[in-house]
Amino acid sequence: MEATTAAPKKRILSCIQPSGIPTLGNYLGALKNWKTLADEFDGAFAVADLHAITVRQEPAQFRKQINDVLALLLAIGLDPDQSILFIQSQVPAHSQLAWILNCYTQFGEMSRMTQFKDKSQSHADNVNVGLFAYPVLMAADILLYQADLVPVGADQKQHLEIARDIAQRFNTLYSPTFTVPEPYIGKQGARVMSLQDPLKKMSKSDPNPKSYISVFDAPDVISKKIKSAVTDSEGSVRFADGKEGINNLMAIYACCTGLTNEQIEADFAGKGYGDFKAAVAEAVIEELRPIRERYERYSNDKAYLKEVAAQGAERASRVANRTLQKVMKKIGFVLP
Ligand code: TRP
Secondary structure, eight states: OOOOOOOOOOOEEEEOOOSSSBBHHHHHIIHHHHHHHHHHEEEEEEEEOOOOOOSSSOHHHHHHHHHHHHHHHHHHTTOTTTSEEEEGGGOOOHHHHHHHHHHSSSSHHHTOHHHHHHHHHHTOOOEEEEEHHHHHHHHHHHHTTOOOOEEGGGGHHHHHHHHHHHHHHHHHSSSOOOOOOOOOSSSSOOOOOOOOOOSSBBOTTTTTTGOOTTTTHHHHHHHHHHTTTOSSSSSOOOTTTTHHHHHHHHHHHHHHHHHHHHHHHHHHHTOOOHHHHHHHHHHHHHHHHHHHHHHHHHHTEEEHHHHHHHHHHHHHHHHOOOOOOHHHHTTTTOOO
């Protein structure tokens, strides 16, 4: 009998910036899926701390946030023996390849990045070169691991496009070196909107903390925030234009319970927003409870986090350095 060899799993890579505690929106929109992706693909997941210094960070706070995000990756169920879990700055190849790729990226291309244009307006006092070259560092993150797939939200699509362009350019100029990454469009994660202004995306940088739920909010805080969420005066739980507040709560509820909008409408027919909000709060509390509990355990175990990061950096470096060496050789650098 002929042995059938299973096709190797595709590599998927994603990174999260350690810039504050993620919101329910970050969780339902992206992080919740990472565990599934880790099971289906060959996963590499990183804390993108180098990206975070394009805006000023207070050192002690920054250090805590990096550890917290690593603890969060463990808390959502990622297994450091299964996937490569690492902290970007602990793998020098990211900075090294980013510099090299800077020299294969045009000023004009970077100037057209909408996120750069937006951020240079919102941080007008600190439009640094790192902010400008940010997408090149992101391309290095992706290309070092020969990632086939990158799960991206709408705001990162343009950056992935650039990573693809840079990869193709390098491959054409020399010879095939980089896998050209594809966007991973998976199960639609919820696009969670602000609880106070449901026309805006939920954001942890919103000055009004009632507008967002952080993944580590305590149950009573979650209840209060959902209770004060903006709705409408119609009083019936149904998904429709002009009912953005209710639509948003329905999306959150659907994502936490697996129910469809039709089922939710049927379950709450004849009931008021008070009942519905109580149910949404309960579902969100139960969704986040195990994550918060595991996070508390991991984030207090500094020795374990250090060990996970060290092991991850070593595994990541092995893959990344292989790509970096290839690149350097092709360009003509003298290797040690
Ligand atoms: N720029 C991404 C964000 O802000 C984070 C990120 C950095 C990333 N490097 C990446 C995402 C590589 C995917 C792949 O969300």
